[in-house]
Amino acid sequence: MLTSVAVPVIAGVAPFEFGVICEVFGIDRTEEGVPLLDFLVCGERPGEPVRTSVGASLVPEHGFDVLDDADLIAVPACEIRDAYPRALLDALSRADLLLSVCSGSFLLGAAGRLDGRRCTTHWRHADELAERFPEAKVDPDVLFVDDGDIITSAGTAAGIDACLHLVRRELGATVATTIARRMVVAPQRDGGQRQFIRPTTVQAESLQPTLAWMLDRLDTEHTVADLADHARMSARTFARRFAAETGTTPHRWLTTQRVLCARQLLEETQLSVEDIAGRCGFGTAALLRHHFNAVVGLAPKDYRRSFSHR
Known part of the structure; x- marks a missing residue:
């Protein structure tokens, strides 16, 4: 007692x-x-x-x-x-x-x-x-x-x-x-x-143009071959360079950036989860919920309830 x-x-x-x-x-x-x-x-x-x-x-x-x-x-x-x-x-x-x-x-x-x-x-x-x-x-x-x-x-x-x-x-x-x-x-x-951690920005100088290009097109599907073409590298060289400079794979990096985009939209807009999923490249609300919970540790609606600025 x-x-x-x-x-x-x-x-x-x-x-x-x-x-x-x-x-x-x-x-x-x-x-x-x-x-x-x-x-x-x-x-x-x-x-x-x-x-x-x-x-x-x-x-x-x-x-x-x-x-x-x-x-x-x-x-x-x-x-x-x-x-x-x-x-x-x-x-x-x-x-x-x-x-x-x-x-x-x-x-x-x-x-x-x-x-x-x-x-x-x-x-x-x-x-x-x-x-x-x-x-x-x-x-x-x-x-x-x-x-x-x-x-x-x-x-x-x-x-x-x-x-x-x-x-x-x-x-x-x-x-x-x-x-x-x-x-x-x-x-x-x-x-x-x-849910409270703000990830630091990865400094990957040789890939910055391609990373910026990916961020401008989060709602687009990207293959390693497409990304390698943009970076003017072979697919094998691009994958190796990407892992060395970001510490992860292109797919995982892109997924994380999509989650961060979704988090910002949940905080700053009243868009539906379905609309946010489309804008961030997840396609469906179910897929957004899966990845959002894996990265942030909360469901999108619960995150919005706690952190929405509106």
Whole structure:
């Protein structure tokens, strides 16, 4: 039974992610039937201000010595560094139940808690997390990972999802829904981080004219032979050069660009999914839905509901 939550804060703590943990676990909602948790904010030196990542400070009431008595240690995001307070890492290494938000996962890794475990973090930090802790099984595509006694979340708002999931798991769906209603958020979101990632543009200088030509004709079918002719190469040379400069095949590259085009149209227009499928070269709405879900992690209508600018 979850009765107490301790939140360690160190220099560079992110105020939003800290606030998410406070909002879910630290507010008295007993009048609505939500159990009151013993909520402890802890610092290396209790009573001394701790600088946040935005220049403001907060003052923890407790020291790290209370961490061992908490049912849950919830670690907010903070600036990634080479070393963390030893007393905090020792407490994390002994904890029975851990939750991290965004870059808070780096503290769990430094405490040795991610070795051999599934985990996640903000997609911008996923490669670094995997590099620092090679024994960790980092999944960059999900909003959060529940690996039993360790729950890790992706960036910022995904921390809300992870916290509410833990509440649902430990205290029940009714409590989680009540908290979500007060926060005016969905009790449970679908999809993963892929829907928020903006892919970088591939720099393929020798193929740029052909890539631009393909982008101008997304609604046209392209064979490797046609593309090789445009690039004035043999089909074999073109395929080899394309893979070397883009890291993928012409078909996969074109499919991804069509999905990105569809994503923009879903955000900025009220065109039907069928019309968007035609404009982007998928032909049918069914084919668009298949590829869109594979790349973005959401159905087109769900993506539009969350991200439409209109």
